[in-house]
Amino acid sequence: MDNQNENNHSIERFKKPSIRIMEPPSRPHIQLSALTPPSRSYNNNISNSTRPLEKRNKVKLKPGHSSLDWNYLVATRGIKGELVTGLDDLRQDATFFEINSKTTIDQFNHRIPPYQIRPPLKINRQILQRHQIWLGEGEVQVNDYWCNIGGKVYCLTKYLEFHPGGIPIILELKDQDILPAFNNHHRWISYEKLLQTCLVGTFVNV
Numbered sequence: 001m002d003n004q005n006e007n008n009h010s011i012e013r014f015k016k017p018s019i020r021i022m023e024p025p026s027r028p029h030i031q032l033s034a035l036t037p038p039s040r041s042y043n044n045n046i047s048n049s050t051r052p053l054e055k056r057n058k059v060k061l062k063p064g065h066s067s068l069d070w071n072y073l074v075a076t077r078g079i080k081g082e083l084v085t086g087l088d089d090l091r092q093d094a095t096f097f098e099i100n101s102k103t104t105i106d107q108f109n110h111r112i113p114p115y116q117i118r119p120p121l122k123i124n125r126q127i128l129q130r131h132q133i134w135l136g137e138g139e140v141q142v143n144d145y146w147c148n149i150g151g152k153v154y155c156l157t158k159y160l161e162f163h164p165g166g167i168p169i170i171l172e173l174k175d176q177d178i179l180p181a182f183n184n185h186h187r188w189i190s191y192e193k194l195l196q197t198c199l200v201g202t203f204v205n206v
């Protein structure tokens with residue numbers, strides 16, 4: 001009997017200590033939207049919570065119209081001033097001669113590419129509007145499309161077909177400075193670099 005008591009006692013001694021299973025602490029409720037990265041859009045008019053993430057509106061560009069093709073065009077024709085259309089019209093434009101200095105006109109007459117002319121050509125609204133003709137893709141002989149970006153006039157005639165966001169979105173802004181719309185879509189892109197050789201001159205309110 002004593003023997004059995006002793007056995008029971010030793011079994012008790014080797015029993016595992018009872019472990020109290022703790023409940024995991026309850027997690028704070030986190031809304032998924034708080035974990036999603038902020039939208040890369042700079043458009044302050046559209047709240048991040050309603051804007052679908054990474055919605056792209058890129059269009060399918062025609063073959064030969066990639067960004068590399070554009071760089072090639074700039075390097076081969078842009079540097080010679082050949083990406084600016086409609087310059088010959090300026091030679092018959094009285095307003096153009098009225099608002100520009102002799103130094104500028106001399107360089108223009110010597111066919112210096114507009115992006116290299118100092119001081120730059122002055123272009124007012126009247127002249128700009130005469131160079132906003134877009135009859136369709138491929139109509140390079142007829143199209144002549146200039147626009148105002150942040151106070152500078154650029155010729156987009158050749159660039160439009162290379163624009164990954166499409167042509168209509170730019171044409172819609174015909175009468176405006178397109179810089180705010182540009183910044184809403186892609187503030188990080190340097191249009192000054194992309195369109196460097198397409199610069200016509202400075203926009204002036206005269």
Ligand code: HEM
Pocket residue numbers: 055056057058059156163164165166169170173178181182185186189191194195
């Ligand atoms: C004329 C100057 C402009 C230049 C040089 C330009 C350049 C570009 C470039 C390089 C892209 C490709 C971006 C990428 O791959 O991430 C792009 C896309 C786009 N652009 Fe422009 N852009 C111009 C004007 C505009 C304007 C005025 C608008 C709107 C009114 C616009 C709307 C868009 C859209 C919707 C896309 C495609 C979607 C996206 O990338 O989110 N662009 N543009």
